[in-house]
Amino acid sequence: MALQQTWRWFGPDDPVQLSDIRQAGATGIVTALHQIPNGAVWPVEDIRERQQLIKQNGLEWVVVESVPVHESIKTRTGQFEMYLENYKQTLINLAACDIRTVCYNFMPVLDWTRTDLEYPMPDGSLALRFDWIALAAFDVFMLKRPGAENEYTEKLLADARSYFEKLDEPGREKLQKTILAGLPGSEGSYDLTDFNKACESYNQIDAEKLKRHLVHFLEEVIPTAASAGVNMCIHPDDPPFSIFGLPRVVSTEDDVSELLRSVDDPANGLTFCTGSFGARGDNDLPGMIERWGDRIHFIHLRSTERDVRGNFFEANHLEGDVDMFRVMKALLREVQKRKSKGNKHWAIPMRPDHGHKMLDDMHKKGNPGYSGIGRLRGLAELRGLEMGIERTLS
Numbered sequence: 001m002a003l004q005q006t007w008r009w010f011g012p013d014d015p016v017q018l019s020d021i022r023q024a025g026a027t028g029i030v031t032a033l034h035q036i037p038n039g040a041v042w043p044v045e046d047i048r049e050r051q052q053l054i055k056q057n058g059l060e061w062v063v064v065e066s067v068p069v070h071e072s073i074k075t076r077t078g079q080f081e082m083y084l085e086n087y088k089q090t091l092i093n094l095a096a097c098d099i100r101t102v103c104y105n106f107m108p109v110l111d112w113t114r115t116d117l118e119y120p121m122p123d124g125s126l127a128l129r130f131d132w133i134a135l136a137a138f139d140v141f142m143l144k145r146p147g148a149e150n151e152y153t154e155k156l157l158a159d160a161r162s163y164f165e166k167l168d169e170p171g172r173e174k175l176q177k178t179i180l181a182g183l184p185g186s187e188g189s190y191d192l193t194d195f196n197k198a199c200e201s202y203n204q205i206d207a208e209k210l211k212r213h214l215v216h217f218l219e220e221v222i223p224t225a226a227s228a229g230v231n232m233c234i235h236p237d238d239p240p241f242s243i244f245g246l247p248r249v250v251s252t253e254d255d256v257s258e259l260l261r262s263v264d265d266p267a268n269g270l271t272f273c274t275g276s277f278g279a280r281g282d283n284d285l286p287g288m289i290e291r292w293g294d295r296i297h298f299i300h301l302r303s304t305e306r307d308v309r310g311n312f313f314e315a316n317h318l319e320g321d322v323d324m325f326r327v328m329k330a331l332l333r334e335v336q337k338r339k340s341k342g343n344k345h346w347a348i349p350m351r352p353d354h355g356h357k358m359l360d361d362m363h364k365k366g367n368p369g370y371s372g373i374g375r376l377r378g379l380a381e382l383r384g385l386e387m388g389i390e391r392t393l394s
């Protein structure tokens, strides 16, 4: 198949085990050494040990998601120079183990964010959802972030107030945990005070400045990645707009073109996440693949369904607002282009991103969005779609 089927695995504590993943039909593993503190060098021995474990289960570690970028690098404060050196050393160590695709993000403070992790779908399965009223209620009435009320419309503030007033104590705790405890793969969790402080550290950093910091990061890291033979691929913002007054700079095609051109090297690439980019109606996903396909080193496939207020939930992989047929066709065309250019590494690793909680997932404690059966359904559907389109293209 043109896309290498991969699966995100959170390490030995993940309730979805390597043996399960093999049965799902994936051949590649996407993982990280989550036990290593953010900013520290990943030692070669630790990488090899994890790689061996994956190999013993008949699978291959093909993508790192993620080598986290330390907050000091994003703000260019404190010991950012040391963290940059550590980052480069980690890339060199990964390359020494022949792991050559590294996903990362440049979202300030929080990685991906949702307000509801168990949003019921009509068929009884549970989805992840992002809702502005819940976010504003948390921001203004629980976090009490200075100036937060000026960032929402009066209507949204009024809705947020009545939503908050109706929430009982367990409901409030749940909302705080959903937003701040750190979704799977995130680099940390916060309490209200820490989170307010972390947001404050961006008071003097607007989107333009954060973009400059991202370019500095790329200028430092990409030459090392390129000479080690590692492809870096930035993950877009999720959701793809500013939240909590924090700048976000990888949300649109303009952002992508600016950052890929800023350091115009194939090692400076993109994780094409259809769920993140697709949460904005103004992102033309198939067009982005046509125009930037040669810089896509890793693919996350999932769909969202938006409403007019900018809220969204995660739909089944072939439903919602993402036109998965056109996305898949554009991706397969990109693979054809690679083949015709004689590129030996034409297969692009793809993983089914997130999945509903369904069937047996309901009785298990798992990582939100990373259910076994929900993702199995996603991968199966995507694989079928790929095969169908591939046959008509050739």
Ligand code: DNO
Binding pocket: 065, 066, 103, 104, 105, 111, 112, 184, 185, 186, 235, 300, 369
């Ligand atoms: C969420 C993930 C993100 C992603 C990071 C990449 O499900 O797609 O957490 O791993 O943003 O650094």
